[in-house]
Amino acid sequence: MSEPRHEVPERDSPSCTESKVGEPDKAIVEIQDVAFTRGATRIFDGLNIRIPRGKITAVMGPSGTGKTTLLRLMTGQLTPDRGQILVEGKDVHSMSRTELYAMRRKMGMLFQNGALLTDLDVFENVAFPLREHTNLPERLIRHIVLTKLHAVGLRGTWRMMPSALSGGMARRVAMARAMATDPEIIIYDEPLGGLDPISMGVILRLIKRLNDALNITTIVVSHDVQEIASIADCSYLISNGKVIASGKPDELRENANPIVQQFMTGMADGPVPFHYPGPDYSEQLLGGSSE
Amino acid sequence: MKDFLTDAVQTLVTFLQGLGQLGLFFVSLLVYSPRTLVRRPQLVMRQVYNSGAMSLTIILTCGLFVGMVLGLQGFDTLQRFGAEEALGTFAALSLVKELGPVLTALLFAGRAGTALASEIGLMRATDQLAAMEMMAVDPIRRVVIPRFLGGVISMPFLAAIFNMVAIFGAYLVGVSFMGVDEGSFWSQMYANVAVADINQGIIKSVVFGVVASLLAVFEGYNSVPTAEGVGRATTRTVVITAIVVLIMDYMLTAALIG
Numbered sequence: 001m002s003e004p005r006h007e008v009p010e011r012d013s014p015s016c017t018e019s020k021v022g023e024p025d026k027a028i029v030e031i032q033d034v035a036f037t038r039g040a041t042r043i044f045d046g047l048n049i050r051i052p053r054g055k056i057t058a059v060m061g062p063s064g065t066g067k068t069t070l071l072r073l074m075t076g077q078l079t080p081d082r083g084q085i086l087v088e089g090k091d092v093h094s095m096s097r098t099e100l101y102a103m104r105r106k107m108g109m110l111f112q113n114g115a116l117l118t119d120l121d122v123f124e125n126v127a128f129p130l131r132e133h134t135n136l137p138e139r140l141i142r143h144i145v146l147t148k149l150h151a152v153g154l155r156g157t158w159r160m161m162p163s164a165l166s167g168g169m170a171r172r173v174a175m176a177r178a179m180a181t182d183p184e185i186i187i188y189d190e191p192l193g194g195l196d197p198i199s200m201g202v203i204l205r206l207i208k209r210l211n212d213a214l215n216i217t218t219i220v221v222s223h224d225v226q227e228i229a230s231i232a233d234c235s236y237l238i239s240n241g242k243v244i245a246s247g248k249p250d251e252l253r254e255n256a257n258p259i260v261q262q263f264m265t266g267m268a269d270g271p272v273p274f275h276y277p278g279p280d281y282s283e284q285l286l287g288g289s290s291e
Numbered sequence: 292m293k294d295f296l297t298d299a300v301q302t303l304v305t306f307l308q309g310l311g312q313l314g315l316f317f318v319s320l321l322v323y324s325p326r327t328l329v330r331r332p333q334l335v336m337r338q339v340y341n342s343g344a345m346s347l348t349i350i351l352t353c354g355l356f357v358g359m360v361l362g363l364q365g366f367d368t369l370q371r372f373g374a375e376e377a378l379g380t381f382a383a384l385s386l387v388k389e390l391g392p393v394l395t396a397l398l399f400a401g402r403a404g405t406a407l408a409s410e411i412g413l414m415r416a417t418d419q420l421a422a423m424e425m426m427a428v429d430p431i432r433r434v435v436i437p438r439f440l441g442g443v444i445s446m447p448f449l450a451a452i453f454n455m456v457a458i459f460g461a462y463l464v465g466v467s468f469m470g471v472d473e474g475s476f477w478s479q480m481y482a483n484v485a486v487a488d489i490n491q492g493i494i495k496s497v498v499f500g501v502v503a504s505l506l507a508v509f510e511g512y513n514s515v516p517t518a519e520g521v522g523r524a525t526t527r528t529v530v531i532t533a534i535v536v537l538i539m540d541y542m543l544t545a546a547l548i549g
Contacts (some may be wrong), residue, residue: 077421077425104426105427107425109422111421112418115419115421115422116419117419117422118417129427133427174422
């Protein structure tokens with residue numbers, strides 16, 4: 001069964017990829033007319049997004065809109081039914097496996113749950129990409145790993161196992177691992193989900209600081225509107241498989257589209273209904289059947 | 292009737308698809324295994340420890356009691372023919388050619404196979420395999436192949452240890468408890484167990500090692516990334532391995548006896 005759908009006007013404004021003087025920034029990632037279906041559900045249908053180099057771009061949308069799927073498409077873990085995804089001008093899905101892995105070495109990704117390797121301690125988790133891809137001497141690996149852990153404030157946890165870390169700490173270690181090979185792009189998948197306010201603030205500051213200090217491109221997928229909007233240079237709002245609004249956070253807040261308004265203000269009911277479509281409530285209660 | 296036929300055809304197609312998928316998976320393991328063995332021996336040795344050394348307790352315990360039961364049953368049967376002196380030969384041939392490799396494979400599936408399937412399945416469910424992919428590390432080479440090789444290498448050693456302990460169990464019961472002559476027990480075994488018999492057991496344990504390890508890593512790697520999916524993969528590992536090992540045991544025995 002497909003997801004409930006509601007008709008929305010499409011808006012594919014590239015406003016957040018333009019600089020103040022109207023010159024478009026060079027996009028590092030371009031998603032062009034992408035369609036993707038899973039089972040009977042159309043996740044994306046004509047999706048267009050441009051991710052500018054060196055900025056923090058937020059991709060937001062209600063739960064179930066396919067934000068994580070978009071990241072998996074972007075990194076070549078899934079293949080779209082139609083359209084192209086270009087990273088530094090190269091189509092991700094026409095790359096050979098070697099080219100794809102070469103591209104991924106320029107990327108770091110933070111998964112929703114951190115995805116730390118549970119049989120390795122914190123130090124070895126951060127060292128993992130270095131050991132796999134380089135022949136650096138042990139002294140240098142140790143230096144890099146401790147530097148990265150220090151940057152996320154968790155140098156003291158270097159001998160702890162992932163099971164001993166809190167959710168926020170696990171994500172910070174995963175951030176250190178994502179930074180270990182100094183990638184050009186860092187992708188965060190729901191970095192704030194389930195975190196307490198202190199951990200949330202720490203992660204937000206780290207995302208911003210890393211982006212500015214290392215001059216990398218940051219892509220954040222989240223539905224924590226207020227928090228992510230506070231650090232994002234530009235945002236895309238996805239609904240029903242398309243971009244329905246894009247721009248700087250302030251532009252999104254002023255957008256008249258009812259779905260954008262509902263999302264930005266967090267209203268429970270609106271164009272995106274609170275109730276999943278079903279039979280009449282009273283009829284179902286009185287009917288007594290299992291239908 | 293039509294529905295039944297449609298379901299039967301669908302089941303057959305699904306089965307053949309699974310078989311094809313397993314075949315391709317096995318080929319990819321074979322292609323990359325030599326390189327992993329040469330370049331990353333420490334990864335393989337760690338898995339030999341996990342699959343082999345960690346299975347020793349169950350192998351030693353079960354081996355001892357299987358041997359003791361063989362000693363009792365063998366003595367009870369052989370004395371009816373006045374041939375209790377042949378207990379050593381009886382126990383050794385039963386174990387080396389048949390019980391050792393088969394029971395070790397079944398115990399391996401229950402201890403190490405389930406551990407492999409659930410570990411890899413949980414790595415998938417918690418995005419650890421996806422994270423490796425994103426770090427440009429192939430999970431087949433980094434995670435699956437060392438575990439597969441660890442199982443393949445461990446199995447013949449586990450079967451040999453099982454046989455030794457079981458023969459000791461048969462000796463304990465037959466010689467110490469039932470009064471079979473010790474000299475006859477060992478000398479008849481030495482005289483009647485040929486190298487070809489031992490080779491038969493070695494071939495079986497290697498084949499079962501490949502089968503049990505392959506099925507465990509395949510089920511884990513292709514499990515549905517949920518708690519239920521990992522549980523199902525673990526169960527399937529034990530059930531399918533047991534069935535395949537017993538079927539292959541018959542086929543190998545028929546082929547080796549000729």
